[in-house]
Amino acid sequence: MGKGFFISKAVGIAAIIVGAGALATIIALSVVYSQEKAKNNDNVLPTDGGTTSKPPVTTTAPSNEPWDKYRLPKSLVPDHYNVTLWPRLKQNLTTGLFIFTGQSTVEFVCAEETDLILIHSNKLNYTKRENNHLASLTSLGGVKAPSIKSSWLQQVTQYLVLQLDGKLMKDHRYHLHTDFTGELADDLGGFYRSEYMEDGVKKVVATTQMQPTDARKAFPCFDEPAMKAIFHITLIHDLGTVALSNGEEKESSNVNIEGHDVQKTVFQPTEKMSTYLLAFIVSDFSFINNTIDGVLIRIFARTPAIAAGQGDYALNKTGPILKFFEKYYNSSYPLPKSDQIALPDFNAGAMENWGLITYRETALLYDETFSSNSNKQRIATIIAHELAHMWFGNLVTLRWWNDLWLNEGFASYVEYLGAHEAEPEWNVKDLIVLSDVHRVFAVDALASSHPLSSKEEDIQKPAQISELFDAISYSKVTSLTQNNKLISLFSLQTYLAEFAFGNAGYTDLWSHLQMAVDATGTDIPETVSNIMNTWVLQMGFPVVTVNTSTGIISQKHFLLDPDSEVTTPSIYNYEWIVPIKWMKTETIQHPKWLKNESVSGSDWVLANINVVGYYRVNYDQGNWERLLGVLSTNHVAIPVINRAQLVDDAFNLARAKIISTVLALRTTKYLNKEREYMPWESAVGNLDFFYLMFDRSEVYGPMQDYLRNQVTPLFTHYKSLTDNWKNVPVGHMDQYNQVNAISLACRTGLRECQNLTNQWFNQWMETKLNPIHPNLxxxxxxxAIAAGGAKEWEFAWSQFKNASIAIEADKLRYALACTKQPWLLNRYLEYTLDPNMIRKQDATSTIVYIANNVIGQSLAWDFVRARWSYIFTQYGGGSFSFSNLVNGVTERFSTEYELQQLKQFKEDNAEVGFGSGTLAVDQSIERTIANIKWIAENKQNVLDWFKAEEKP
Known part of the structure; x- marks a missing residue:
């Protein structure tokens, strides 16, 4: 830890007063800012000739100048920052804006002689300092600092640029000082505001979301993950509000600044950390707390939520999960506190800020009256995910965003271990297959997929970085890691110990894995790097074919559309070193590595037991027939996870033309005897594709008849198990499958189910007392809303607007998209553009919900096309949710006309851009082409099969 740089109390207050004195100028500038914002999609802070310097307007292609490159030069290395920020939680009556003012001093070391300072800055407006420049520079150690020759803001690459009249000296330390202002906007990025109503009063929270590249919107900084530093944070805030940051509160005092009585809170310096993990929040929230082995754990939320006990579950589970990870990593939690806060407006699910984790309310707050078991599981797993990051990501951090999977992939895996520690009776680890393996298979089977690790030079722009926050980065490592004997616990512990408070790359992890393999004598066919690089440095995964008639086991690159062209080269030629574990007629065999292994025999063979390997499995026709026979006569002979696997593999192999679609459909015939959740969930997920392809065609009716017959026994089973729906099933998975039973039964038109849901909903409307269990x-x-009309929709909308529990509001927001009335859906779409109707954090997912409705599909697509520029600008092109939006509104596309529309959409909006949805546009085009071909080849066969199944 480097030495700290402190401003004395007297000097600090004086500086704040100077900043306050400039407030009138800042507010005047804000008027111009507001006008410019409406005209300029870049939203760059405007300037005038009085107190700020006007940035040059870059209209030509980037040159070779350092400030036209997106990566920082290696010449300067930050040591620590002193940052003071003052967010204004009241709207300026003249400008209509919320703003914050701030000042920053960063101490950096010159690693290479240079006459240029580049530091990230985005949407900040600077008060001119010495010699009319945007910053001032001083030297430490008696060496005179060169003067600033020119300074400006480079908008495209998001820099504050300072050209010097001399060179900074190697190994010398300097201070860079800035005073600035920014808008405390509602854009959910950087330092932003969140609003909510409490007792009829609108309240404002100033909060942050820095990952991946938005710390530069809060203060000027070297905003790259390898540029770790120590941060001294001070917040000026209204009396009666609470200030939080990564560090513990050091001191707090009331001060008067230019006639304003405010509070000044100074925080202890942070550990050495990356800018994207910073957080600072001002609110009037309440909290509950506990202390475990000297670590203070606090849960913050809106006061009514805390008073209602909605933070209790999180508080009770955080301690055990934290202690579990300490033992798992063999490393003590490195901070004195663990704050977790639920925010009304938050774009992601949660963010692992070191010592101050931020969440959506639905991801942290639990209320027994309103929360389902799936809500509870989500809270447990997300808490575990974020706490896992305290070591894997925060203590040891990726060097650059091309290795994002190092952070997110392992956290996504161990979240199941942490959640299992919190709720051992759930068997939540089994759900890795459904939640992660099947999820990432869908993306990684496309020719437009990408490797886990990209080249550094290919990931430069903020939008390219945001694009990496996808299923590949989060779920592929989880799929590779589960039960993989290469991932030694010891190796993770030594890796974390060596690189603590620093940065590492994936090759560093491979080295520690190899040391563990060597130390334990583990038998593997190649070095760790040779094995793992086949999975990390090339996209995709194999389909392993087990031919029991010839004894040959083979592999090839699995592509959902086998005719698609793979343009991404691979030094491994799309071959993988594959671990195989199989069973032969109810006897589990020893694991093998796929290197000239063989298997044969007349008994049935099942590979990839419990789906511990990241690959799909195909068999010769004879073995498929034997497996189908086992499913129909004694399905419990096959492990439950593999029953889910057989269904999922079969349907996806059929889409890839490896087996027939009829064979895939035959895997569902046994389901009328299946009572377990995982196979049913796998089937429902795969049959969703059939709904997307056929719910506008003549296949729909016969398909509905077949599935209604298949699900009716499951519906009847849960009716009996719950004593005619009076009770809740005991098991966690049973509670999930009860939802499947009702959902599919009603969806397929089972009259008893539809009457039941309508009866419950009507009872709620009439009595205002909700009789429906949160799970359902x-x-x-x-x-009920789908079966009803305007009356039911208006009732649900009223309940949504008045819901004080975010989890209940989310259930209603989803259900409102189920109406079959086009005019209501169109009105709902318009609401997504009004934050007073639908919060910005929920806008894109609401549009996707509407697109999932066959009636709303074309309405949502027309809406997105017509409003793309506005949606993209208002809801953040860098937002992680834009890939979900693009995929969601195009998921049903399966005609040549829709393909041409999609291509035209890409062309028409090339200038506006797609941000984190750029890759999703190409994936949607690829998926649409595959859908067109699949329907042409399969529609008649599918129709004939469903009809044949209904014959007596």
């Missing part, structure tokens, strides 16, 4: 509310609300 999403599906009951959806089906």
């Amino acid at each position: 509310r999403s599906t009951v609300y959806c089906n």
